[in-house]
Amino acid sequence: MRNAFHLFVAALVLTLATSVGTARAATLADVLEAAWQADSQWSVALRTWEAEQQNITQGRAGLLPSVNAQYSWLDTERRFPNSNVPSQDFTSETITLSLVQPLFRPGAWYAYKQSDSATSVGAANFQQARQDFFLRVSEQYFGVLRAWENLVSIRAEERAIARQLEQTRERFDVGLVPITDVYEAEAVYDLTRVEMIVLESEFDIARDRLEALTGRNWQSLAALRDELPLGGPEPADPTQWVTLARQQNPTLLAALHESESARHFARQQTSAQLPTVDLVAQHQRIDGDNFQGGGGLPDKFHTNAYGIEVNMPLFQGGGLNSRRKQAALRHEASQDIYQQTWRDVGQQTLASYRMVSANAQRISARAQAIRSAESALEATEAGYEVGTRNIVDVLNAQRTLFGARRDYANSRYDYILDSLGLKSLAGVLEEQDLLQVNEWLAPLDQVELDRVREENPLSNN
Numbered sequence: 001m002r003n004a005f006h007l008f009v010a011a012l013v014l015t016l017a018t019s020v021g022t023a024r025a026a027t028l029a030d031v032l033e034a035a036w037q038a039d040s041q042w043s044v045a046l047r048t049w050e051a052e053q054q055n056i057t058q059g060r061a062g063l064l065p066s067v068n069a070q071y072s073w074l075d076t077e078r079r080f081p082n083s084n085v086p087s088q089d090f091t092s093e094t095i096t097l098s099l100v101q102p103l104f105r106p107g108a109w110y111a112y113k114q115s116d117s118a119t120s121v122g123a124a125n126f127q128q129a130r131q132d133f134f135l136r137v138s139e140q141y142f143g144v145l146r147a148w149e150n151l152v153s154i155r156a157e158e159r160a161i162a163r164q165l166e167q168t169r170e171r172f173d174v175g176l177v178p179i180t181d182v183y184e185a186e187a188v189y190d191l192t193r194v195e196m197i198v199l200e201s202e203f204d205i206a207r208d209r210l211e212a213l214t215g216r217n218w219q220s221l222a223a224l225r226d227e228l229p230l231g232g233p234e235p236a237d238p239t240q241w242v243t244l245a246r247q248q249n250p251t252l253l254a255a256l257h258e259s260e261s262a263r264h265f266a267r268q269q270t271s272a273q274l275p276t277v278d279l280v281a282q283h284q285r286i287d288g289d290n291f292q293g294g295g296g297l298p299d300k301f302h303t304n305a306y307g308i309e310v311n312m313p314l315f316q317g318g319g320l321n322s323r324r325k326q327a328a329l330r331h332e333a334s335q336d337i338y339q340q341t342w343r344d345v346g347q348q349t350l351a352s353y354r355m356v357s358a359n360a361q362r363i364s365a366r367a368q369a370i371r372s373a374e375s376a377l378e379a380t381e382a383g384y385e386v387g388t389r390n391i392v393d394v395l396n397a398q399r400t401l402f403g404a405r406r407d408y409a410n411s412r413y414d415y416i417l418d419s420l421g422l423k424s425l426a427g428v429l430e431e432q433d434l435l436q437v438n439e440w441l442a443p444l445d446q447v448e449l450d451r452v453r454e455e456n457p458l459s460n461n
Contacts, residue, residue: 025446038215045129052122059115062108106271117261128250157402248427266327359415
């Protein structure tokens with residue numbers, strides 16, 4: 001019995017150890033899932049889009065029949081002074097139903113077309129907000145990893161310079177180096193401490209932003225794999241990206257639909273000077289008490305009327321013509337805005353393509369720069385030992401090495417974010433793109449965010 005109990009305890013401990021050992025850090029997909037529910041900017045964009053879809057219904061209403069009902073109850077007293085006609089006191093109830101069907105209202109037609117364009121503007125803005133959301137999630141996730149990696153690097157640099165400062169002081173105590181070497185090492189150490197304080201603040205800010213985006217406090221995130229697919233943009237032809245962006249970029253589409261909306265509004269203001277024709281019908285029920293309407297009318301009667309009603313504005317103090325001119329000028333301005341947006345989108349897409357292509361090459365170059373900096377540091381330290389190099393050379397070599405490591409790490413994050421940004425400019429960034437980037441993470445390489453001030457915050461479970 002005791003042996004069985006011991007076997008059960010051992011199995012339980014082994015299970016717990018296995019579950020802890022395989023604990024998975026949060027990935028970009030996990031952060032995205034949390035942001036769907038918590039990000040206020042995304043919620044605002046979604047509600048705004050739902051509201052914008054009502055524009056088309058409201059614009060169509062001006063072309064459809066309208067029905068109105070009216071009820072009145074009146075207590076009337078009539079007096080005839082200086083006359084032998086007796087006074088009259090009576091009450092009356094009136095119920096009126098009116099139907100109006102527009103037959104010719106060009107202003108209402110263009111108002112409908114304007115509402116259709118406004119709905120298209122809302123759709124384009126919503127698509128832009130969706131892509132901005134994907135970019136925001138990616139930037140906040142990799143922003144934390146970037147800040148963490150920079151902070152870990154500067155802490156390692158601070159420890160290395162602190163050791164160098166300690167060795168320099170020991171050499172000075174035995175008369176091997178002058179006091180100026182100590183001062184140089186202290187100055188570099190102090191500058192490194194200042195930079196470390198700044199990076200600590202940036203790390204805390206990055207964590208706060210990720211928490212604000214997702215509504216959660218994340219203890220560990222999956223680190224980026226060592227090897228990344230650095231094939232560059234696909235397709236490789238930059239003109240194809242520019243063409244795609246000028247066809248699908250949401251901001252450009254919104255500017256196009258804004259111009260169309262302004263054009264329809266200008267025509268609406270022009271048509272305000274034209275006549276309108278409506279088919280009208282009315283049914284009226286009058287119920288009077290002691291009513292004497294003259295002509296032998298009874299106390300209760302019904303009235304039905306129908307026909308055509310024509311309205312023609314003749315003069316309204318010059319307001320109609322002024323609004324027409326104003327709308328035409330605004331339409332011209334909207335066309336200029338569209339043309340400028342068209343050029344800007346093309347230029348930004350081309351610049352983003354070149355940046356992604358350069359980043360793909362820059363990562364390999366920075367990896368080589370690290371190896372060169374390591375060799376240079378080893379050679380400088382050897383020269384310092386034999387007296388051919390001074391402490392300044394050693395400290396500069398150390399700073400160059402750690403700077404090269406930070407540049408390499410930052411270039412990897414820049415490549416990912418710029419690649420997503422290029423797709424966003426082209427209007428093709430989707431959730432699947434983030435899930436593809438998620439495959440570049442190593443969930444078992446956990447970045448323990450709460451242990452960032454320890455020696456090794458990256459744990460390989």
